[in-house]
Amino acid sequence: MRGLRDICRPRRKRGKLPASARLAFATIGLLAIAQPCFATPLPDPEPRYEVEVSRSVMVPMRDGTRLSTDVYLPVGAERKLGAILIRLPYGKHRWYRPDRYKGAWIFAGQGFAVVVQEMRGTYQSEGRFRLNQDEKPDSEDTLDWIVRQPWSNGTVGGYGCSIMAQVQHEMARTGHPALRALIPQAAFGAETGGAQELSNLFGWTFSRGTVLYLRPPRGAPDDFWARYGDLFDPAPKLPEIDPLPILNTLPVIDMMKKAQAPANDFEHFIRALGDAPRTEWAVSDELARAVARIPTLHMNSWYDAGAARTLELFRRARALATPDSQVRHYAIIGPGQHCVGFFLGVREHTGNTVIGERDLGDARYDFRGLYNRWYRHLLEGEENGVLDMPPLQYYLMGRNEWRSAAAWPIPGTRFTKFYLHSGGQANTRLGDGLLSVAEPRDEPPDRFTYDPGFPVPTHGGQVCADCLPGAADASGDYEVALPDGAFDQSQLEMRHDVLVYTTAPLAEAVEVTGPARVVLYAASSATDTDFTAKLVDVYPDGHAYNLAEGIIRARKRTPGVIEMLTPGEVTRFDIDLQVTGNW
Template identity: 35%
Template sequence: MKKLLLAFGLLTCTAGAIQLKAQDTAAIYWKLDSIAVIDQKVMMPMRDGIRLATDIYRPKGNGKYPIVFSRTPYNFNTWVDGKMTTRTLEEAYQAVSRGYAFVVQNERGRFFSEGEWDILGTPITDGYDALEWMSKQSWSNGKVGVIGCSSTAEWQMAVASQGHPALAAMVAQGFGAGVGRVGKFMEQGNWYRGGAQQMLFTSWLYSTQHDKMAPKLPVGIQQKDLVRLQKFYDMGPEYPRVDWAQGLRTLPVKDIIKKAQGPEGIYEDMIARKPNDPAWFKGGLYHDNMPLEVPAYWFVSWYDVSSAPNIALFNHVRNAAKNKSVADNQYLVIAPVLHCSYKRATENTIVGQRSVGDARLNYDELTWGWFNMLLKGEQNDFKAKQPRVRYYTMGSNKWQQAESFPLANTEMKSFYLSSAGKANTRNGDGSLAMMPPAKDIPDVFTYDPMNPVTSYGGNVCCTGNAVQGGSFDQSEMELRNDILVYTSEELKEGVEVTGFIESTLYVSSTGLDTDVTIKLIDVHPDGKAYNLDETIQRLRYREGYDKEVFMEKGKVYKVDLTPMVTSNYFAPGHKIRIEVSSSNFPRFDRNMNTGGNNYDEATGVVVQNKIHHSKQYPSVIKLPMIKK
């Protein structure tokens, strides 16, 4: 999802910037106008008669061209406040100047498109119908490639599963909210992680869902009227600004948007869904029982919301594709940036507070080389030059390549949680050992839902000013008594950790239900502790997401957390650290510990949680070490 200007604390434009932008817009418009047929607000018909607003830019002349298609819930209107905006025009120019038609379309129910909106642009038949319409146009060569990041990518997988013959290539970036269930992951489009709600959707839907009472244009309005209207009326509502650092603290969570006086839409329905609710399997999400037989270029970020499920999907398609050519045409790039921030990498890329070096990559060269090969049939050097997997290793700060992910030369090394029962805070006695302790002396902490551990950095997006994503020094946070800290000895030799990180904890509680969180940390010689990845597990779902099994007071339970993932070089003198707690808020919603619905509760229960570690209860983290 994109951060929206409506969110509190985000960037605003100055008058000078607007003036400069207007000058740039005029230049790009006339460049585009000189080479393109511009056909805006074409109302593309769907099978049920609903029409979707579509802008088409194609090379002048009578040729037949491959199509680059962008489908989005966001406003792509080229006119705002009587002035043209640049983004859509720039994208169109990049495509048309390379011999492509560029088509951008709003999802059903968004802005000038007719119908009622639901997340991911359902029904997915709209995507199929759009491919059918485009491939039949006189200016089309019959091949379509889809491109986008975040919500312009997340719909691609489910539509691709329908198997339209015109869909010849995908470029999906930051696409995790389109993944429902894949392998060990059942996030239902990033709504959940380990059964806990990811609160990004609360703030995102506030600024995205259209109010049911919003005014609409007349059904059947003509294109000429839409072209005229778009210059002064772009259907983009302005919602009251919200301080999400406070707004996400509202209880119960089902009332957050209501109390912010936001739009009435689908949020209240979605917040009540459990992880295995049938509704997740009827919308626009892709699940791993659906076919996906399309060549795809996948772009992932280490500090995005769902790096691990995204990489798992890449692996799934490679292994499950029935067409060997499709399996061979799956490529992956993993960059050390935030959500959809690939092109923001610089000579000194800062992600949060941590410098990860020169992480630049020529994404235009990669994208157009991919499309030229698959949409134009060019015999180019894409496959000769591009590795199957290109990933960035932080710490050593370099791009690397492999034929698969995880890497073939991976050795899983176990680090066992250990202490004398006083692992609370970084000043405690928690350690990571090569063998589990002989005797179980558990670490105990109090989890109070009214005083949760605050999210500080992390793999997140779209929460306005509530959480800033990225890598931040956690050392001050680690002085909280409700954070257990386990640290390795100082490393004498550097080690590269690249791949999926597996975690098993043994937990007991005084509550019917609670959460357990874990965070992987790189501790520098100066004591700064930078987060790499994090995850959570709601314990009522420890036995699977198709049932809720509550806890018995004092009973010890084995909890396997969803895998984390990273690529990081721990240099000599550094330490490996694990943080364990029961909250990471507002990245994830608070468990109220009652065993109730959680989403409709305003009062929580304070619980005592224990992490057990011994030969009987071997709490462990398994790190993928790369053998050199």
């Protein structure tokens, strides 16, 4: 095989050095490990108001379907209120617990109205849950309802992580005049290179994507859920499963049957995916134009599968916003995993920030104060300087500090080509694979044998640990089926079906912040296969922590075209390693 990678190197700094950088190719599988504990984050702000909650208010949509909604209001606020809208499919009862998803209590205690709504067809809301199909009209109708309330000042902001961030994009698409501010955190899904990350698709659909919910009996009063909602859970009880054996079986479309899960749309998703990309997870021109009109804090983490698309949307929306307007776009990228670090009350960073197995110092950031200033300025007109912050803030792993920049990619970035070299024996980290800026000469190809029955297991990275059954525990002290984040890859690099290419020890420290990709030239004996690539940071003691990764499904190597391989024919593959920020 022959290939190269483009990598960002804005500037060099002296200091404690990693031993080298490494690039590895393999096929993928799954591995289980325990996740470390997280301690206490920054404290919550002192509430300015007591909070009262109107629970399970049934808000009508344009087709008559009613969506169950909790409204948090500050007691004694002598003014009209800006509202923060949180739409979710996960059950709003979790937000009612101030020891769990505490964002609603924090925001309301600071003087905002907070509207937490269960999406159509989930938990207490009527209708049928159809992922990414009803969010735009339902968001528009909910915004209309909010501005009609006697406590509303006519302004609304969006908040939330994962699907709650995707829904904010749908809010933006409505063009509703009341929508004045967004904080989408960890938006976008886990499809890349034509392949779907199964812990996301299977795990999320199993644990959160059911379409089977208990409904009130015929003739029940309109306030049924307000009266009796605390007495039972409308969601079905999930069977206890070990997801890893299921994820290691074929065909994929039968996985949910093997899990004996309640009714969901998994099989529909698999059939609908086919060879078509997930367009709702793309940064389209239409999405960029919709979001560009609204001030937005674009937030994500280096170990989230959507970080690259978050930064791309930030870049494009910022370019589309007119310079003389008051619409501003900002991006904040932390060191964590999916929804880790900035989603109030869930796996927040501490003074001892450990991501996977890697100690990354103190990554705490006063997100509570930032969110409060953001909404107070944009929903209530308070002049507090929040728009004076840098356009981009990111946590530089290894250096373990927050940094800022004026744009993405970072101005001054130098894109540098590294090439793969070997004498034909790059298998394992003990092989002769070399990574350098020198162009290759006449060198023999490297070969490996892929056994589908014994694939290289996934070990950390940008997987969705919280998506798999039993993973989401707000305390942060839990064991997951499939870990995410930074883990030592050195044992996996001893497999003969992993090709490893390593630089010489670095003479000085290098900041690697930006997008990275691999251009791989390879041949296969099969008509279709997957190639994966991984960029790792090798420490002097031999620990090799994964930084970025990517995959390409061979038949989808050209966007919009399905083309099988000709066995034995050398073909070009572009593998997107997404983004990283490391020193």
